[in-house]
Amino acid sequence: MALASSAQSTVSEWGQCGGINYTGSTTCAAGLTCVELNSYYYQCQVATVSTSTTSSKPTTSSSTTSAPTTSTSSAPPTTTGYVKTSGQKFTLNGATYTVVGANSYWVGLMGLSTADMNQAFKDIAATGATTVRTWGFNEVTSPSGDYYQSWSNGVPTVNTGATGLENFDNVVAAAKANGLRLIVTLTNNWSDYGGMDVYVNQLVGSGQPHDLFYTNSACISAYKNYIKAFVGRYVNEPGILGWELANEPRCAGSTGTTSGNCTVSTITTWAETISSYIKSVDSNHLVGMGDEGWFNDPGNSDYPYQGAEGIDFVANLAISTLDFGTFHLYPGSWGETTNPTTWGQQWITDHATAQANANKPVIMEEFGVTSPQLSTYTAWYSTVESTGLTGALIWQAGSNLSTGATPNDGYAIYPGTDVYTLDTQFSATLKARG
Numbered sequence: 001m002a003l004a005s006s007a008q009s010t011v012s013e014w015g016q017c018g019g020i021n022y023t024g025s026t027t028c029a030a031g032l033t034c035v036e037l038n039s040y041y042y043q044c045q046v047a048t049v050s051t052s053t054t055s056s057k058p059t060t061s062s063s064t065t066s067a068p069t070t071s072t073s074s075a076p077p078t079t080t081g082y083v084k085t086s087g088q089k090f091t092l093n094g095a096t097y098t099v100v101g102a103n104s105y106w107v108g109l110m111g112l113s114t115a116d117m118n119q120a121f122k123d124i125a126a127t128g129a130t131t132v133r134t135w136g137f138n139e140v141t142s143p144s145g146d147y148y149q150s151w152s153n154g155v156p157t158v159n160t161g162a163t164g165l166e167n168f169d170n171v172v173a174a175a176k177a178n179g180l181r182l183i184v185t186l187t188n189n190w191s192d193y194g195g196m197d198v199y200v201n202q203l204v205g206s207g208q209p210h211d212l213f214y215t216n217s218a219c220i221s222a223y224k225n226y227i228k229a230f231v232g233r234y235v236n237e238p239g240i241l242g243w244e245l246a247n248e249p250r251c252a253g254s255t256g257t258t259s260g261n262c263t264v265s266t267i268t269t270w271a272e273t274i275s276s277y278i279k280s281v282d283s284n285h286l287v288g289m290g291d292e293g294w295f296n297d298p299g300n301s302d303y304p305y306q307g308a309e310g311i312d313f314v315a316n317l318a319i320s321t322l323d324f325g326t327f328h329l330y331p332g333s334w335g336e337t338t339n340p341t342t343w344g345q346q347w348i349t350d351h352a353t354a355q356a357n358a359n360k361p362v363i364m365e366e367f368g369v370t371s372p373q374l375s376t377y378t379a380w381y382s383t384v385e386s387t388g389l390t391g392a393l394i395w396q397a398g399s400n401l402s403t404g405a406t407p408n409d410g411y412a413i414y415p416g417t418d419v420y421t422l423d424t425q426f427s428a429t430l431k432a433r434g
Contacts, residue, residue, distance in 0.1 A: 011044045015114060016170070020040030035177075043114065043173055079176045082284045083241045083340070085323050087359050088390055090286075092242075098431045099241075099363050099391030101129030101180065102423070106407050108171040109138055109146050109193065111163075116401040117174035123399045123415050125178040128427030131241055132175060133365055133393050136168065136184035136230055139194025141202075149226055151195075151202045156222055158229040174238045181241040183365070183393075185290050186227060188247045191254035196246070199223060210253035211262035211310070214270040224277050235282045242286030245274050248328065249291055251310035264296050264312040268319070275321035280358055286323040289316050290365075293327020293351055304334055304347070313351070317358045324390070325362035327351050332369055340369060341376045346382045352387035361390035368395045368411035374418050381426045385433060392422060392430070 010029040011017045017026050017034040019042050028044035035045050081093040090097040102124050107117055124132055138147040139156075146163050149156050159165065167373050175182050188195030196213040203218040213219045234240050249271075251262035275287045296307030296315065317325040329347055331340035348364060355362035362383060369376045377394075384392050398405065398412035406412065413419045 013044055013046065013115070015041065017044050019169070043177065045177065046407050074183055079179075079181070079238045081182065082238055085285060085286065085361055087353055088361055088388070090361055090390065096434050097130065097433075098427075099131045099361070099393070099426045100430045101127075101131040101133075101393050102397035102408075102413070103133045103366060103393055103395045104144050104397045105133075105135045107132075107134055107174075108168050109135060110403075110406075111127050111146055112401070112403070114170050114174060116403065117170060118177060119401055120397070120399045120406065121174050121178040121180055125180055126415070127420065127423040128431065129180060129423075130427075131183060131391070131393060132180050132397070133183040133185065134171065135193060135246075136243075137187050137189070137193060137195070139187075139198040140196070148230065151198060154202045156202070156226065158226060160229075165230070167186070170235070172237060176239040181239055183241050183244060185244040185247045186230065187223065187245075189249050189253050190247070195253070197253055197255055201361050207255065207257065207263075209257045209259040210255050211258050211266065214249075214266050220270075220273065223274070225276055227274070228281055228363045231282050231285075235284055240285050240425070242288055243278055243282070244276075244288045244290030244322065244326070245271055246290050249289070249311065262310050264307050264310055264315065267310045268312060268315050271316055271322065272319050275319060279321050282322050287321060288324045288363075288365075289322055289326075290326055291316065292366075293325070293347075295350070302336075304336070305411070314354055314358075317354060317360060317362070323360070324359070325351070325355060325358070325360055326365045327362065328395075329367035330369075331363055344376070348380060348383045348389060349387050352389040355389060363391040363393065364389060365393045366395040367392070370410040374422060377419060378424055381422070381429075385426075385429055392426075394419075 009025045011025050011026050012029050013032055016022060016024065017028055026034065033044050072161050083097050084091050090099055104120060104124065107120050113168040132145060139149050139151065140147045141151050143150045146167050147159055148164050149158050172182060191197055197210060197220055199219045200208050200210060200212050203222060204212050204216055231243055249267055252258050271289060276289050291311050293313045294307065294309050294311040296312035297304040297305045298307055302308050313327065316322060329344050331343050336343045351362055367380065394413060395411050398408060398414035400414065413423065
């Protein structure tokens with residue numbers, strides 16, 4: 001019985017073994033050591049050099065934690081310093097930091113074990129990736145699974161527990177364990193995982209215009225409160241590269257309802273307000289928009305260039321409290337079906353030109369076609385390299401976990417595929433470019 005009790009009290013690889021408010025076992029299984037990944041999360045990892053078979057981390061409920069008791073084993077890649085910008089480049093500790101990698105929106109929203117989180121990030125890191133973009137939101141009115149904020153009769157409550165921010169602590173820790181940094185998006189233009197319309201429905205009225213999220217004082221105040229709770233938790237976390245205001249902000253959302261008063265200036269003003277607020281909460285991390293990169297040229301015959309969606313990429317890139325620019329690329333979804341590959345190359349080139357004019361980094365942070373992927377992505381990657389565009393994050397990463405394959409919307413790239421190999425080659429090329 002004593003042996004059984006001892007076995008049950010040890011923590012397996014990738015399991016939590018310490019951190020603020022942690023109450024579980026602090027003893028790692030044989031061959032593992034307890035490594036601090038952030039103040040909320042210590043994790044059992046393989047010890048490459050060790051003089052003992054177990055290591056422990058004292059439990060604490062205070063705001064500080066003491067060091068693991070064993071210091072003779074090597075830790076995962078050290079994550080120190082904050083990513084900054086210098087002209088059109090990102091930098092880290094004085095050297096160029098190449099933003100290349102993938103999107104994994106689902107990693108903190110599927111109830112994954114820490115082992116599966118680590119596997120997902122390991123698959124991404126194996127391509128040479130440095131950066132992963134993920135969701136830092138899930139607005140719910142009937143709490144279940146992993147979520148970050150629940151609403152009841154117009155009152156929001158941030159979930160700081162095991163299915164909320166404690167779960168996101170695990171996401172950050174797993175990314176760091178695999179040498180990756182996160183770009184975290186804080187709300188969604190679309191109804192997936194709640195997003196802006198939950199704020200509007202709860203605070204203004206069910207079915208009210210989507211774009212009131214950008215102008216209604218109650219919505220703005222509630223969003224700031226969420227930012228304060230979420231962003232404020234990670235002010236001193238180097239595993240975060242930066243924050244994004246929203247995923248694909250537009251005048252219209254999933255409901256399709258608008259006030260009729262939303263213009264490019266509406267969202268630009270909102271972006272100035274929210275990015276400035278994030279900076280007031282967290283001066284360590286970068287801030288980006290998270291938009292699709294629509295241009296504002298009303299006389300242009302090409303819809304993505306007309307400004308009709310409420311986004312003026314050039315104006316937003318000029319906002320002083322936005323450190324880098326973002327754009328997406330989905331020609332099939334945008335009606336650009338005649339020659340999507342060539343159209344995409346021009347879209348990349350035009351954003352690289354805007355990047356040079358603003359002298360700020362710009363990343364193609366989402367892109368995808370369902371077919372033909374290999375030839376299209378080869379052409380787009382080549383254009384990213386040749387134009388000097390700062391970086392790129394593919395949509396989206398795929399993994400085969402203990403629970404099965406991760407979500408596939410037709411774009412997912414799994415290990416062992418031709419595009420996964422291409423991603424690996426592009427990562428090396430972009431890093432070599434510097």
